[in-house]
Amino acid sequence: MRYLLIYNPVSGRENSRTTKLGKILMKLGKNGNELMVYQTQGKGDARRYLSLVREQYDMVIACGGDGTLHDVLNGVFQNHLCLPIGYIPLGSTNDFASGMGIHFRNAVELILRDCRKRVDVGRFNGEYFSYVAAFGTITSVSYSTPQNIKNSFGYMAYIIEGIKQITQMRSYRVRFQINQQEEEDDILIGIISNSLSVAGVKSKKMNPSLDDGMMEYLFIKKPNHIIDLQTVVALLLQEKYDEKYMYYGKTSALSLHFEEEVEWTLDGEFGGQWEEVEIETCPKKLEIAAGVE
Secondary structure (H helix, E strand, C coil): CEEEEEECCCCCCHHHHHHHHHHHHHHHCCCCCEEEEEECCCCCHHHHHHCCCCCCCCEEEEEECHHHHHHHHHHHHHCCCCCCEEEEECCCCCHHHHHCCCCHHHHHHHHHCCCEEEEEEEEECCEEECCEEEECCHHHHHHHCCHHHHHHHCHHHHHHHHHHHHHHCCCEEEEEEECCEEEEEEEEEEEEECCCEECCEECCCCCCCCCCCCEEEEEEECCCCHHHHHHHHHHHHCCCCCCCCEEEEEECEEEEEEEEEEEEEECCEEEEEEEEEEEEEEEEEEEEECCCC
């Protein structure tokens, strides 16, 4: 087998990076496998490198966090490369990996055993995302949290940064069309996902599936007062949904129109500012080495 390993040198805790990488390289290089390693230089570098790839590989492997996987995924799809993807999670949250049964301790074994599964991905104005697209003040926490804080505190870093931003929360006027129905409302936070968890928080009540051609959406309405906000938090902690406070459900596609440019996050990374957004599911487009059937 010929593997192309794309490695993010800033993912994970610094004191264990070198040791982990050494073990990964040793395992992947056994039994006559050929291994090419590329170390990224910054955001977007993985997709730039993949646009230059002309050699034939059997698999491209993303080694880093969800942001690294996002770049590799777009590098493969936007350059029309017919390659399965392996994922070795080194980041602080790794939501997508958790849902796929991929952990650092079993990721290399899944790749070597060629355990593949086809799952859906989302497409956001032409950009692919593996598990989540979101807008709203709190959603910016994932990409605005300093990398060294993420590495040191993991998911707790997101909670700390989120608490800091509670007083800055604002709503956005949005008109959206889902399942042939159009709504207009003031929305505090919007999340469209294809994942069993977002930011480390698992959700089973909506029965999410990774390969049913559908995405789960949750739009939290602007609270009239602080008691409403407390109620919403309590409902979400109990994995309950109430139409009085939120829009929720499943869809294969949706469109949104804002009265201003709104910041988005895609797979935990900054996804740009948009007034018009089109999101659709790409059924079973991603072939990935996974630990779930």
